Amino acid sequence: AQSVTQPDIHITVSEGASLELRCNYSYGATPYLFWYVQSPGQGLQLLLKYFSGDTLVQGIKGFEAEFKRSQSSFNLRKPSVHWSDAAEYFCAVVPNTGNQFYFGTGTSLTVIP
Amino acid sequence: GAVVSQHPSWVICKSGTSVKIECRSLDFQATTMFWYRQFPKQSLMLMATSNEGSKATYEQGVEKDKFLINHASLTLSTLTVTSAHPEDSSFYICSARGRGGGAADTQYFGPGTRLTVL
Numbered sequence: 001a002q003s004v005t006q007p008d009i010h011i012t013v014s015e016g017a018s019l020e021l022r023c024n025y026s027y028g029a030t031p032y033l034f035w036y037v038q039s040p041g042q043g044l045q046l047l048l049k050y051f052s053g054d055t056l057v058q059g060i061k062g063f064e065a066e067f068k069r070s071q072s073s074f075n076l077r078k079p080s081v082h083w084s085d086a087a088e089y090f091c092a093v094v095p096n097t098g099n100q101f102y103f104g105t106g107t108s109l110t111v112i113p
Numbered sequence: 114g115a116v117v118s119q120h121p122s123w124v125i126c127k128s129g130t131s132v133k134i135e136c137r138s139l140d141f142q143a144t145t146m147f148w149y150r151q152f153p154k155q156s157l158m159l160m161a162t163s164n165e166g167s168k169a170t171y172e173q174g175v176e177k178d179k180f181l182i183n184h185a186s187l188t189l190s191t192l193t194v195t196s197a198h199p200e201d202s203s204f205y206i207c208s209a210r211g212r213g214g215g216a217a218d219t220q221y222f223g224p225g226t227r228l229t230v231l
Contacts, residue, residue: 104156
């Protein structure tokens with residue numbers, strides 16, 4: 001079945017430490033890939049997206065993500081986390097045969113001083 | 114950048130009443146708008162897709178008579194929860210895609226509406 005998986009429900013990191021949030025998908029062909037961030041009680045903000053081309057994508061707020069076809073993954077990274085990065089992060093895909101967004105279950109990030 | 118607003122941001126109503134939520138694209142024309150529902154600590158679930166001037170397409174399991182969607186203009190879509198019950202309490206989020214947007218185009222999300230049904 002087609003799915004988007006975020007294996008980590010919750011991650012805690014120290015401020016200044018590096019971060020990697022995992023996202024795996026299972027679709028027949030490479031879908032369009034997105035990462036969104038949601039602060040408590042807020043809507044979603046787009047961090048970055050991958051459609052084609054360079055597999056390392058730069059986004060806002062110092063985030064980047066790398067598409068790895070062989071692993072069907074699109075992991076989000078940040079070299080140095082700030083306290084303001086604490087939020088819920090969602091990976092989303094749009095199959096290239098359709099136009100519907102499918103969201104992962106989200107990863108909650110806590111940043112400790 | 115593209116901005117999507119929702120009104121109200123939160124609403125409390127009595128069981129059996131109807132509630133209307135508005136979604137507006139403020140600086141672009143949204144030919145397609147999407148309505149999502151999010152339960153606490155869970156992901157977003159697509160409820161329906163609406164195209165301006167046509168009937169909404171509902172996802173499987175979503176009652177179209179209960180969740181009425183109207184997309185009367187290129188900048189406004191409304192979701193009306195009819196005869197609301199406590200189990201309808203949730204966070205409702207809309208998103209919008211601009212004119213000419215294809216499958217790969219970005220959806221811009223509203224800030225969400227918190228509905229609590231007593």
